[in-house]
Amino acid sequence: MSNETNDNRETSSRFQTIKQRILDLYTYCTTGVWRDPRRTWKVETVKIINISVRSFLDRDLQSQACAMTFRTLLALVPALALLLAIGRGFGFQELLQNQLYSYLPSQHVALTAAFKFVDSYLNQASEGIFVGVGIVFLLWTLISLLMSVEDSFNTIWNVQGRSIMRKVTDYISILLVLPVLMICSAGLTLLMSTTLQHIIHVNFLRPAIDWVLDIGSLIFTALFFCGAYMLIPNTKVKFINAFIVGFAVAIAFQILQWLFVTGQMYVTRYNAIYGSFSFLPLLLIWLQLVWLITLIGALLCFALQNVGLYNYYLDVKNISLSYHRKVILGVMAIIAKRFYEDMPPLTSSELSHQYGLPMSLVNKIISTLHNAGLISYLRPDEDSPDYPIQPSLDVSTLTCGEIIKRMQNVGSSDFIPEFDKKFEASNDLCTKITSSMTEIADNVPIISLNIEL
Secondary structure: OHHHHHHHHHHHHHHHHHHHHHHHHHHHHHOHHHHOOOOOHHHHHHHHHHHHHHHHHHHOHHHHHHHHHHHHHHHHHHHHHHHHHHHHHHOOHHHHHHHHHHHOHHHHHHHHHHHHHHHHHHHHHOOOOHHHHHHHHHHHHHHHHHHHHHHHHHHHHOOOOOOHHHHHHHHHHHHHHHHHHHHHHHHHHHHHHHHHHHHOOOHHHHHHHHHHHHHHHHHHHHHHHHHHHHHOOOOOOOHHHHHHHHHHHHHHHHHHHHHHHHHHHHHHHHHHHHHHHOHHHHHHHHHHHHHHHHHHHHHHHHHHHHHHHOOOHHHHHOOOHHHHHHHHHHHHHHHHHHHHOOOOOOOHHHHHHHHOOOHHHHHHHHHHHHHOOOEEEOOOOOOOOOOOEEEOOOOOOOEHHHHHHHHHOOOOOOOOOOHHHHOHHHHHHHHHHHHHHHHHHOOOEHHHOOOOO
């Protein structure tokens, strides 16, 4: 009897030990890792996963993927029309159509009807009144899709978007260059495949040739995602981070593409249920997953580049008013002293990297300083913390008291009816505290703060 009791106690003790270890591991992975100063690959991996999971949940990427799936369907016909129009100019229209037929083997009739619709669309868009209307509608649908992608990427990177003029110029360039590159890439792959098969007549080498061409297709896809992660966000993204993530996303994309093509073989089984719409459910699922892995890739790219600056991630979210004020004065002192000593201005990213400040906190402070009228961006008509920053006031006479006064008035205030009457005592006390604090700080010029540049 005593042996059974001892065995039960040992089992319970082991269970409690395992449970406690699991809880300790969970606590470390969720909160404790941010205060771990070690730079080992294990710690960095936990931080990257932590940032990615938190960002995925906070930014609701699933809903964004759904929204972009809808916009993709709207832009599908104009995009196909633009692609075939450029392909027709290069003599690759038949090649593109054959590629689509091979990707969608069970939808030959539907694709034939779609190609006729696109030809009719292009013919009408090139005649009479449809010239301007057709081009405007085509560009609007594609640009609106690119705007949605940029907004999602900028949300992930915590930066603001481009100006209207830059959006127009950048998006038109992308829409003109990208289809040409896609067509040339497809033509090059087909040319290499045909040429090698004519040169090499040994059958056992053909699997190796196909494997090499598949690797080439994977590299082209990786470069495409790498370029998207570098160019679309309104911030500087390191090539190595974009390429690593782009290669991983390219592998996931190729797997999804294989599943989509393979699934076409089984679509005919559902014709009795969906009829002519049998292709639509699979297309929607595929588009949803493609956009989801694309956004997850942007999250991973953001986490890779900023993992070293997120050591105090939870502390930044719960920062106190006093400590926040100290950091604000420190950041403003750096900007003012660099300007006063004729040093090159820094961007928010450079401020974060050079002074070891969390990127999210720097972006928030820069935005607040800009709203207070204390700083401005060097590029005109651009409202983004990613551009070089300089003071908008005379730094030789700017005091810490003036900065505190302006910071006190940033944001909404005096919107509660009769608040001053109902809470007169607290209102007067806060006014006196602010006045006494700013009175002391008025005697301290911002450039006099001893901060090492």
